[in-house]
Amino acid sequence: MQYKNFAFIYDKLMDDVDYNMWVNYIEDIIKKENVIVKNILELACGTGNLTIPLAQKEYDIVGIDISEEMLDIARKKSLEQGIDIVFLNQDMRELDFEVYNLDCVLCACDGFNYILEEDDLKNVFKSIYSLLKNNGIFIFDISSYFKISNILSGNTFGENREDIAYIWQNYFDEEENIVEMDLAFFIRNGEYFERFEEIHYQRAYKNEEILDFLKNAGFEDVKVYKDFTFYEADEESQRVFFVCKK
Numbered sequence: 001m002q003y004k005n006f007a008f009i010y011d012k013l014m015d016d017v018d019y020n021m022w023v024n025y026i027e028d029i030i031k032k033e034n035v036i037v038k039n040i041l042e043l044a045c046g047t048g049n050l051t052i053p054l055a056q057k058e059y060d061i062v063g064i065d066i067s068e069e070m071l072d073i074a075r076k077k078s079l080e081q082g083i084d085i086v087f088l089n090q091d092m093r094e095l096d097f098e099v100y101n102l103d104c105v106l107c108a109c110d111g112f113n114y115i116l117e118e119d120d121l122k123n124v125f126k127s128i129y130s131l132l133k134n135n136g137i138f139i140f141d142i143s144s145y146f147k148i149s150n151i152l153s154g155n156t157f158g159e160n161r162e163d164i165a166y167i168w169q170n171y172f173d174e175e176e177n178i179v180e181m182d183l184a185f186f187i188r189n190g191e192y193f194e195r196f197e198e199i200h201y202q203r204a205y206k207n208e209e210i211l212d213f214l215k216n217a218g219f220e221d222v223k224v225y226k227d228f229t230f231y232e233a234d235e236e237s238q239r240v241f242f243v244c245k246k
């Protein structure tokens with residue numbers, strides 16, 4: 001099970017991620033591509049950390065995620081901020097979205113690494129292509145092959161905070177290109193810590209594979225940037241951004 005109990009502490013553990021900077025980067029991409037974006041479909045939106053600030057910037061945005069728990073948090077946060085956003089509980093491998101001519105489709109922070117089968121990813125790209133308007137823009141990032149196979153692989157990470165601690169062990173299968181992430185969380189409850197576990201699987205895709213799938217879906221104009229810059233991604237980039245124009 002992924003993003004079940006973890007959903008309730010996701011935002012706390014992601015508090016080192018600068019989502020404002022992320023939103024600015026997305027807007028810089030949109031400007032650089034010279035497209036008019038009024039509406040956005042965000043896949044794997046999680047707890048709405050990008051969805052909500054983008055809605056606050058007047059984009060008409062819909063968020064989709066497979067985890068009802070993550071969406072519950074997203075809905076709660078958007079209500080608290082008085083913003084009305086449609087969040088849909090869907091598996092993006094079986095997208096059921098019939099609004100076409102979209103200006104922008106977004107998938108941020110590893111969403112596509114959770115798609116383990118190549119054919120599924122190819123089909124997702126095809127659906128996105130058909131949903132976009134001509135000149136529409138598709139922006140996403142992945143944890144790179146380098147990050148998964150060199151930095152995560154075989155390593156254990158952890159954090160020990162006052163109220164929450166976790167241990168995160170990674171096992172990479174080089175034949176399948178899939179990393180198993182074993183997560184154990186400890187949440188303070190009075191004097192004790194409650195423990196729960198989740199196992200996540202992510203697939204490591206090489207940039208060339210992704211480019212191939214995108215081309216196969218119809219995207220000809222694709223840029224590949226490294227880690228929140230406009231420099232071309234290289235062998236050691238950890239987060240690779242793809243910007244695709246229909």
Ligand SMILES: C[S@@+](CC[C@H](N)C(=O)[O-])C[C@H]1O[C@@H](n2cnc3c(N)ncnc32)[C@H](O)[C@@H]1O
Pocket residue numbers: 002003043044045046047048049050064065066067070090091092093107108109110111114115
């Ligand atoms: C690392 S989180 C990123 C969440 C959010 N985009 C952010 O930046 O905080 C990955 C998200 O992908 C979602 N996800 C994984 N597989 C999915 C699928 N097949 N369809 C839709 N969402 C999926 C998870 O539920 C989770 O919310």
